[in-house]
Amino acid sequence: MDRRQQKTQQAIFKAFDRLLEKKRFEDISIKDIAEEANIGRSTFYAHFETKADLMDAVCSEIFTHVLSITIPTEQSHDFSTSETSLKNRLIHILHHLKDNGSTTKGVFASGDGQLFLHYFGEYLKEMFNPYVSTIYIQVPDDYVLNHMVTGFAATVNWWLQGGFSPTPEMVADYFMQVNGFVTITKISQ
Amino acid sequence: MDRRQQKTQQAIFKAFDRLLEKKRFEDISIKDIAEEANIGRSTFYAHFETKADLMDAVCSEIFTHVLSITIPTEQSHDFSTSETSLKNRLIHILHHLKDNGSTTKGVFASGDGQLFLHYFGEYLKEMFNPYVSTIYIQVPDDYVLNHMVTGFAATVNWWLQGGFSPTPEMVADYFMQVNGFVTITKISQ
DNA sequence: ACATAATTGCACGTTGTGTTCAATAACTTA
DNA sequence: TAAGTTATTGAACACAACGTGCAATTATGT
Structure with a gap:
């Protein structure tokens, strides 16, 4: 070139x-x-061609990086470690997003993660899909999946708006807990 | 006038x-x-003044309606009924949003519920706030609150994209389950 | 050095924004 | 109903941004 x-x-x-x-x-x-x-x-x-085109390129660049970092991690199919594997992948993603702080902010600023979702959506869906049916049996799978994907985007947004202050490990932990990946949640009271 | x-x-x-x-x-x-x-x-x-001004007016109109419908419901402070009270309020909101289908779609189409969040955010926060600290003790309250507010917006978005097919009651139920308002969630495996 | 290809700046037409203003039409109220 | 007030209208204007086209210039690869 x-x-x-x-x-x-x-x-x-x-x-x-x-x-x-x-x-x-x-x-x-x-x-x-x-x-x-x-x-x-x-x-x-x-x-x-357009401004959106440029944004596309930026997003797919981030996407490619995150993908290359997190996909190779997936090798274990052991159920006992499946949660930690997911958590680790999330931590990897969060680390990467923190490192590219300003770009991450920019991507999110244009429509609350709309574009982020557009580019990561399919990937995140694939990532979360194996876990969906095992958690909430009385709720449609596609609802749960959507809930997790948008929830992760909301998590990242919350994180960057707070200046990335908690560690990626903590943030991933919050996300895991709030999405039912824990033994003890709470009850009504 | x-x-x-x-x-x-x-x-x-x-x-x-x-x-x-x-x-x-x-x-x-x-x-x-x-x-x-x-x-x-x-x-x-x-x-x-601007196009956004018009959108503002539309949003605050919806907001006012939802508010007038759901606020009067809140009279019981009985803990045993607090969940059903929340659920009922959600159902009321969902009914109203379904009735104003096209407007709801329009509001959501412009930035995946960004404006919805902007206008309902404070109200939803007030609504969810009493429940936050009782659910996930190991997670910061503001994270949980954000998670619920954005989660509810995502729920509405999922619902309207599916053509409002499940009933408001079912949708509210999904939301309640996924957010930990249930006795039995699931465990790792 | 030479052919190739990217960059540049300028011009042009288009679309949308937001303002101004005088003429016209509709409303209120006395 | 008549008079005064107020909203609407359409046209004109200045401005900003978009997207395209093109000839002149400049940098590149071989």
Whole structure:
């Protein structure tokens, strides 16, 4: 690939990241990005069709990273460790999201994790699917699955809004407890 | 209030509702609304400053309705009935949202319940707050609260995307179970 | 060095926003 | 019903952003 293309691509991504720290996605214009990246506006269009296209690329980049980190972990099918395996995968994801803090914030800022959900949805569904039917028998599987996927997104959102203060391990623990992956929950009173 | 103002207000609201059935909020222009409402574009600006302003009004209208329906129910402080009281309030809300189906869809379509959350957030928080600390002791209260509020929004979203097919009673039941308001949940395996 | 390909800036048409204003129509109330 | 008030209308204006096209320039790979 042409060196020039790489440069401008990176410049665009970095500029976008920088802008996402200041503004919401909706309030960033292509002119803004071009100026921040120090490139011509028409150059932007040579790389991306729309602003959403750029966001797509950013999201799928994060997605690819998270995927590469967490998928290899899945090797044990031992039931006794299945929960800890899930928890570990969640911890990995949370670590990665914390490391990419500003980008994560940017992705979430544009519609409360809508895009995050769009890109991670399928992956998260696959991840949570094996556990669904074992937890709440009187509730439709697809409801439980949706509950977990959106719940995880809400968890990440809560976490980053609090400045990523609890550790990934703690956050994963909260999520596990709240979703019934524990021996003792509570009762009515 | 001048009869003319009432007319145009209603015309705008109805037009907005009609448009929300066809398009997403983001894709509706003020010109669209004016045309659909059969009023001059400048007349729109005499009533609302921006498109978001209109959405605000719509949301707070729904909010007011839900509030008036569910608040009076709260009179019992008996612990044994507190869960059913919560459940009943949820059922009331769900009924109301189903009755205003198209508007509900419109509100949710613009950012996966972002606006819904913004307007109902405080109310829902108040509603769920008394139950929070009694359920998951090892998890921060604000996390649990956030989990319930966003979880309820996700529930409504799941429900409307499935065409409101289960009854409000069933949906409320799913929500209650999944959030730990039950005697027997499940265990690891 | 030369052919190739990316970048640039400028121009153009389009769409939407928000404001202003004078003319017209509808309303209230006295 | 007549008079004064107030809402509506449509047209005009300035502005910002989008997306496209193109010729000139510049950097790249070989």
